[in-house]
Structures are given as structure tokens and as C-alpha cells.
Amino acid sequence: MAKQVQGIKKESLFKRKKRRGNKIPYLFISPFFILFAIFMLSPTLYSFYLSFHEWNGVGPKTYVGLSNYAKLFSGGGLFLKSMTNCTIIFFEYVPIMTLGALIFASLLNSRYIRFQGVFRTFIFLPYVTAIIAITYSFQYLLDTNYGMINLFLSWFGIERIAWLNSPTLARICLSSLITWRWLGYNMVLFLAGLQFIPPELYEAAKIDGATPIQSFLHITIPLVKPIIFFCIFLSTIGTFSLFDEPFILTSIGTSTGGGPVNATLSPILLLYNMGFRYLRFGTASAVAYLLFVVLFLCGLFEMKFLGGKR
Amino acid sequence: MNLKKGKKKRCFKKILLYLFLILLVVAMVFPLLWMFSAAFKVKSEIFHFPPTLIPKNPTVSNFFSLFKRFPFGRNLLNSAFIASSATALSLFFCSLAAFGFAKYRFPGRDFLFLFLLGTMLIPYYVTLIPLFIFYRRIQWIDKFWGLIFPGMANAFGIFFMRQYMFSIPDELLDSARIDGCSDFRIFLQIILPISRPALTSLGVIFFMTSWNNFIWPLIILKSDKMLTAVVVIRRLQAGPLWTPYGLIFAGSVLVVVPLIILFLAVQKEFIAGITSGAIKG
Numbered sequence: 001m002a003k004q005v006q007g008i009k010k011e012s013l014f015k016r017k018k019r020r021g022n023k024i025p026y027l028f029i030s031p032f033f034i035l036f037a038i039f040m041l042s043p044t045l046y047s048f049y050l051s052f053h054e055w056n057g058v059g060p061k062t063y064v065g066l067s068n069y070a071k072l073f074s075g076g077g078l079f080l081k082s083m084t085n086c087t088i089i090f091f092e093y094v095p096i097m098t099l100g101a102l103i104f105a106s107l108l109n110s111r112y113i114r115f116q117g118v119f120r121t122f123i124f125l126p127y128v129t130a131i132i133a134i135t136y137s138f139q140y141l142l143d144t145n146y147g148m149i150n151l152f153l154s155w156f157g158i159e160r161i162a163w164l165n166s167p168t169l170a171r172i173c174l175s176s177l178i179t180w181r182w183l184g185y186n187m188v189l190f191l192a193g194l195q196f197i198p199p200e201l202y203e204a205a206k207i208d209g210a211t212p213i214q215s216f217l218h219i220t221i222p223l224v225k226p227i228i229f230f231c232i233f234l235s236t237i238g239t240f241s242l243f244d245e246p247f248i249l250t251s252i253g254t255s256t257g258g259g260p261v262n263a264t265l266s267p268i269l270l271l272y273n274m275g276f277r278y279l280r281f282g283t284a285s286a287v288a289y290l291l292f293v294v295l296f297l298c299g300l301f302e303m304k305f306l307g308g309k310r
Numbered sequence: 311m312n313l314k315k316g317k318k319k320r321c322f323k324k325i326l327l328y329l330f331l332i333l334l335v336v337a338m339v340f341p342l343l344w345m346f347s348a349a350f351k352v353k354s355e356i357f358h359f360p361p362t363l364i365p366k367n368p369t370v371s372n373f374f375s376l377f378k379r380f381p382f383g384r385n386l387l388n389s390a391f392i393a394s395s396a397t398a399l400s401l402f403f404c405s406l407a408a409f410g411f412a413k414y415r416f417p418g419r420d421f422l423f424l425f426l427l428g429t430m431l432i433p434y435y436v437t438l439i440p441l442f443i444f445y446r447r448i449q450w451i452d453k454f455w456g457l458i459f460p461g462m463a464n465a466f467g468i469f470f471m472r473q474y475m476f477s478i479p480d481e482l483l484d485s486a487r488i489d490g491c492s493d494f495r496i497f498l499q500i501i502l503p504i505s506r507p508a509l510t511s512l513g514v515i516f517f518m519t520s521w522n523n524f525i526w527p528l529i530i531l532k533s534d535k536m537l538t539a540v541v542v543i544r545r546l547q548a549g550p551l552w553t554p555y556g557l558i559f560a561g562s563v564l565v566v567v568p569l570i571i572l573f574l575a576v577q578k579e580f581i582a583g584i585t586s587g588a589i590k591g
Contacts, residue, residue: 022414022416024410024414024493025410025411025414025416025419026410026416027410028406028407028409028410028414028493028497029406029407029410029411029422031403031406031407031462031463032403032404032407032426032463032465032468033422033463035403035459035460035462035463036429036463039437039441039459039460039463040429040432040437040460040463042440043436043437043440043441043444044432044436044437044440046440046443046444047436047437047439047440050439050440057443057446104331104334107327107331112324113327113328113331119331119334119335121574121577122335122338122339123334123335123338124581125338125339125342125570125573126338126341126342128518128569128570128572128573129342129522129566129569129570130521130522130524130540130543130562130565130566130569131522131524132522132524132540132543132544132562132565133345133540133543133559133561133562133563133565133566134341134342134345134562134566136345136543136553136555136558136559136562137341137342137344137345137348137559137562138341139553140344140348140356140555140559141341141344145357145359146356146357146358146359146361147361148344148361148363151359151360151361154360180337180338180341183338184338185584188581188584188585189584189585191585192585237433241433241434241435243524243525244524244525248544251547268435268525271435271438271439272438272525275438275439275442276442276529281439281443284438284439285439285440288435288436288438288439289436291433291435292432292433292435292436295433296431
């Protein structure tokens, strides 16, 4: 009770004055809402409207109902293809990258590894490099005739491999590029989470005779579970919004960037091609909306079934 | 005897661990080194098997040809101008809104903040087509405005700054008020200077995002003079059959190096900014 009284007394003069219909805070927050209305809300609504029309950017728009959406699901629509590609890529890299990031974070968090800062810096470095630049570097590394990877393989007597010409291999290359770039980012997230685990827990486990692997499985993993889910959640959004990487990596030989037999075609790449290559703004908007809805449902699903109580 | 053996074993394990980590570091740096080395190779060495990591006759001719084909100095300046003005404006408006949300009470505050968080759900690609059409209508194609303005409405930035401003004591603001300081001056002269660490964290993230941004400038900018450096790298690739790696990597080096330097300079703040969203959010 006494505490409460004190609380009221201590209530800031600043806040109290502001409670009487003051317009200043509204003035401060209004730029966000104005900008949001112009650059996000109205485009989002306009995109929805466009997705029911056929329009090449000039001339009249034709109302076509749901036909843009229907076309995406038909055989030639490529939308399903792009979603399948991203699903495959997701399962190719997310488990490895997330587990890897957690393992490296635990290693760098443990007391008997020195130069932790140096290691962390280097592992995080790929995240700050421009995707375009680094994707060309990967493309060149993977080059069939002049690439370094094929040179490595030739030391072991393995014939040259045309990495980016086979659907399966092209997807694996894309997955490794993504892993390379995002491993450090995820690791840093885990490192931040590991700070909150009291070291006494590990010491107690050690005294009880637990091996480091056992402590990892039974202490680390359960305690960073929320971060694992957060990483998976971010990776889901990231994978299905891929653009720069496939656009460049598989740009040789295919003018659309979709790679061999469209194996690395991503939904955003499809959207880009529809909108800015073929000027089918209606179809492109439909792609955007469909992807938005699918990802939204995915996010809800992940939060509900994986996230648990967070 | 037994003890010695255990020690040896542990030492061996440790060496193995370090080797593992060093291998990882090499894997992380290798694509960057590969890029750097190719930037200084002549064309015949780039398309040569077996490839070399250290150029046999290092040359800067790639850089010269790059600057001949594109006004690349101007392109780098464009990137710098867009990134810094977008960063400065976003930081200003984000912290202004964050100040409003953190230090005032007003009807509808909690609802508006929740709404603001909800806007983070809208993905950028939904606005790609309509904003392009909008910019074409108001003649913002081939201009920088379309790359600077939209980012100013940044919900994450407001969330981040608000979190930080909670730690600023109200008493400080009260005393300024009593001294007759206006609300806006309190913001400029007290809140902003105190929030410097948070502004640095957020600023680096904004700057990096804008500098490395690819799809927006790809769509909006058209003429060679207006392009950002990242888009020029893509433009160098003339067709699907010929990739001039020498020029591409020369450009890439100039795009990547400034950010690596920036990252190394403010690494601590940068990582703090990255992680705060995950831990608190």
C-alpha cells in the first residue's frame, strides 16, 4: 500500500502534464503513420485490386476475377514450381544451418576456447557483404571449367562437375550459399541467448558426470528452444522471399535466372519476371498476394505448433 | 601415468576443436579472397585451368576498365548518398516516434503501437509492383526519392528505439521542462544525445541494408549515372552467355570493402542491434 502511494507521488511531472489532451505526442508519431499510409498501406491495397485485373502498365485494365490466381495454379503457372523449389531449399539448409549455428555458438561461448571474438567476427563477416558480389564469387568458384571447386575435386580424381547445370546440384549450391551467408547471423542470435544460461548449470552437470555432448543435448537445447524457433521462423520467411541469390547464381545460360529447368526459380523471381519482364502486373500482384497469404499461414502454424509458450 | 594420458587426450581434443574452427573461418573467408584475387587477374588468367588463388601478374586494369565502362565513382557516391540520407532520416523519424511512444501517455497509445508492430507483417514484395507504378506516375523513376522515403516508416526502428528510451529517467525530462524547454528541444538536445549507442546500432543496420539493397534500385534506377554500385555489378553482365568476372569482381571489391571496414569499426554496436530484436521480441 505504502509502495503504491509512493508510486503515485513519484509519477513524473512530465507524464502528468502530458495526460491532458496534448497533441504533441500525436505530432511525434504521425510521420510514421503518414509514410506508412503512402508507401505501404495504399500500395498493399492497390496490389490487391490489381491482382483481379489484367494490365500491362499502359492502356485500360480488364477485370478478370480470380483468373490470375487460377492461372498460377495451372500447369504452366510456375508458382507451384517456385514454391516447391523453396520448400526443397528450406529443408536442404535450415536444419544444417540452425544446428551448425547452435553448435558453433556453444563452442564460442565455452570458457576454454580462446580468440572467441576473432572467430565470431570472421563467421559473421559474410552477413555484411553484398549478396550480389558474393553470389558472383560463388558462381565463379563453381564454374565447370575454371572453378576452384572442380580443381579441389580433381585432386581426388573426381571428374569436372557442371554444378549449376543440374537442377538438384544447382539447388544444393544455392542452399550452401545461403548457409554461408546466414550461419554467422544465426550464431550471433544463439550466442546472445546462451548468455542467459547460468554457467552453474553446466558445472553441476559436469560434477554429476555429464559429458559435454550430454550437457549440450539436455541443457543447451531445451533452454535456447525459443531462439531455435525464432531462427526457423526467420529462415522460413527468408527462404520464400529469395531473390538476389537465384537471380545472379543461375543467370548463366538462362535469361530468367530460374536455373536449369527452373530449379532455382523463387516466387519473388517469378514475380519480378511477370511484372518487369513481361509487364503482366496483374499476375505479378497475384503472385505477391498468394505468397503473402501462404507465408502468413506458415508463420501462424509455426508459432502455434513449434513456438509453444514463448 | 593415467593423469598424463588424460591431459594429452584433452590437449588433442582441444587442437581438434581449434582446427575445426579455423577450417570454418577459412570456409567463411574463402569466397571473399577468391573475389579479391580475381579482381586483380587478367582475363586470360581468370579463364584458365587450373585456377590460381594468388594472381601471377597482378594488375589493376580491371578497375580502369570498370571506371571506363561506368561512371563508377559516381555510382559509389550514389550508394553512399542514398544510404546515408536514408539512414539519417529514418533514425530521426524512428526516434521521434519512439520518443512519443515511450515518454508520453495519450489515448490510443497502446493500440497505435500494436498496430505499428502489426505493420511489420507486410512484406516488401507486396509493394514492389504498386510502388513502381506509383513512382512512374509521379515521375520518381530514375530518381533517388523512391529509395529513401519508404524506409523512413520503419516499425522495427521505432520498436528498437522505444525499448532504449524506457531506460532514460523521466526526472531528466522533468527538470528540462521546468527550465522551460520545449518538447521538441528536449528531443533534440536531451533524448537524441543520450540515445547515441542505440542510434549507432540501428544506423549501421539501416546503412548496410540500404547500401546492399538490390531489387529496389534495380527496378527504379535506369540511367548509368543514377545507378547504385550494386546494380552496376549486375549491369556488367551483358548477356546470359558472357560474364566479365574481372570487372564484376573489381566492382565487388569496391562495394564490399567499405562495409567490412564499417562493420569492424562498430562491430559491438552492430551485433547488439542484430540480437536485441531476437531476445526482446
